[in-house]
Each structure stands twice: as C-alpha cells, then as structure tokens.
Amino acid sequence: MGSCVGLLHNAGRVLLDFAYPPYCVVCKADIEAVAILCARCWLAIEKAKSEHEHSTSDDLLCKSHIFKENIILGDFSGILQEAIYALKFHNQPRLGHELGRRMALWRAEHLASIDYLLPVPLHPARLRERGYNQSLQIASGLAAALGVPICNGLLHRRKNTRQQALLSAEERGDNLRGAFSQVGQLPVGARVGLVDDVLTTGATLQACAQALQTDRLSSIVLARAKGAS
Numbered sequence: 001m002g003s004c005v006g007l008l009h010n011a012g013r014v015l016l017d018f019a020y021p022p023y024c025v026v027c028k029a030d031i032e033a034v035a036i037l038c039a040r041c042w043l044a045i046e047k048a049k050s051e052h053e054h055s056t057s058d059d060l061l062c063k064s065h066i067f068k069e070n071i072i073l074g075d076f077s078g079i080l081q082e083a084i085y086a087l088k089f090h091n092q093p094r095l096g097h098e099l100g101r102r103m104a105l106w107r108a109e110h111l112a113s114i115d116y117l118l119p120v121p122l123h124p125a126r127l128r129e130r131g132y133n134q135s136l137q138i139a140s141g142l143a144a145a146l147g148v149p150i151c152n153g154l155l156h157r158r159k160n161t162r163q164q165a166l167l168s169a170e171e172r173g174d175n176l177r178g179a180f181s182q183v184g185q186l187p188v189g190a191r192v193g194l195v196d197d198v199l200t201t202g203a204t205l206q207a208c209a210q211a212l213q214t215d216r217l218s219s220i221v222l223a224r225a226k227g228a229s
C-alpha cells in the first residue's frame with residue numbers, strides 16, 4: 001500500500017513538474033514553479049519593454065488606416081524572443097497568460113480604453129496540433145489584469161494557411177486572402193484590441209481587420225520583428 005501511495009505521489013509530481021516546471025523555461029535556472037521564468041529573465045523583458053518606443057501613427061499598420069494604434073511590448077529579440085518561442089513551440093500556455101498579464105501592467109496607459117479583446121484565431125487543425133491558441137493565452141492574461149472581456153469566436157479562421165514565417169511579404173498577403181470571417185456582432189462603438197504574439201509584416205492582423213466590421217481597432221502584440229516598420 002505504502003509503495004502505491006509513493007508511486008502515485010511520484011506520478012503526481014511528474015505531472016505537476018510538466019505543467020509547472022520548477023525551472024525557468026528560458027534559461028533553466030531553478031525557480032518557484034509558479035513564476036514560469038526566473039526573476040532575471042522577467043527583468044530583461046521588462047527592460048526591453050522600457051527601451052522599446054511605443055509606436056502609433058508612424059507604424060506600418062497605422063499607415064494602412066485600419067488600426068488606430070499598435071500596442072507592442074518589445075522587439076522580437078533576446079529573452080522576449082526566447083519566451084515567445086517557448087510559448088509557441090515548447091508547450092507553455094501559462095507563459096502566454098503571464099506575458100499578457102504583465103504587458104497589461106507595463107502598457108496600462110495605452111490599454112486603458114480597450115473595451116474587448118479579440119485573439120487572432122488558429123485554424124482548428126493547427127489548434128489540435130498545438131493544443132492551445134497562444135494568442136488566446138495572451139488575451140486571457142490581458143483580460144484578467146484589465147478586467148475586460150474576450151470575444152473569442154468572433155473571428156473564424158476559414159483557411160489553414162501555410163506558415164507565414166516561410167513566405168515572402170507578397171506571398172503572405174496571398175496566403176491570407178479570405179482566411180478570416182466575422183461570426184456574430186460587436187457592440188456598436190466598442191474599441192477592439194486584436195491580440196497576436198508577433199508582428200512581422202502585419203499581413204495576419206490586416207487580414208483579420210478586413211474581415212471585421214469595425215473601424216475602432218487597435219493591435220496588441222508581444223513583439224515586433226525587426227524590419228516590420
């Protein structure tokens with residue numbers, strides 16, 4: 001009996017360590033499991049954020065006159081890049097929530113007037129593969145800190161598009177044409193924050209915006225890749 005309890009305890013510990021690794025998922029330093037990243041990595045992300053110029057009207061998305069404002073945490077480099085990589089490819093959905101929650105605190109001034117959060121949807125096939133939508137995880141952290149609702153499901157991804165990172169800027173636009181459609185209505189006059197992980201050419205966010213029946217859109221992304229403006 002005692003050995004059964006021991007086995008169960010060990011199995012529980014393995015599951016817990018899988019869901020809440022007791023080491024930083026970026027630099028592997030020992031941590032309290034709930035922190036996800038070590039204090040040094042969180043500080044590096046916070047510092048990258050303070051060095052990043054908040055972009056508004058000069059940005060490529062604003063030039064297209066679809067987005068009123070782009071709210072960005074930092075550049076897609078260093079620890080922030082590694083954290084986003086872990087979020088997307090190393091099964092770390094909680095990291096998305098925590099990045100969103102901290103972004104809400106660090107960018108509070110710019111996020112204050114957002115009424116609804118709308119994560120960029122994944123195609124169901126991609127969602128099954130990854131097990132979660134990283135943009136929804138980021139939105140859930142933002143929502144928890146800002147106290148605003150998420151309208152997940154308002155945008156439907158109709159096409160299982162090829163991975164954008166493998167395509168040229170021109171191919172990205174073609175790849176996404178007609179990829180999204182709006183399902184349901186947004187309250188009139190609501191300011192919507194469209195949430196994504198990385199802004200590269202802006203093709204994904206623009207394709208979402210074209211499917212939405214609103215002119216009160218802001219983009220909210222964790223990181224902007226170099227050469228994106």
Ligand SMILES: [Zn+2]
Pocket residue numbers: 024025026027028029037038039040041042
């Ligand atoms: Zn670390």
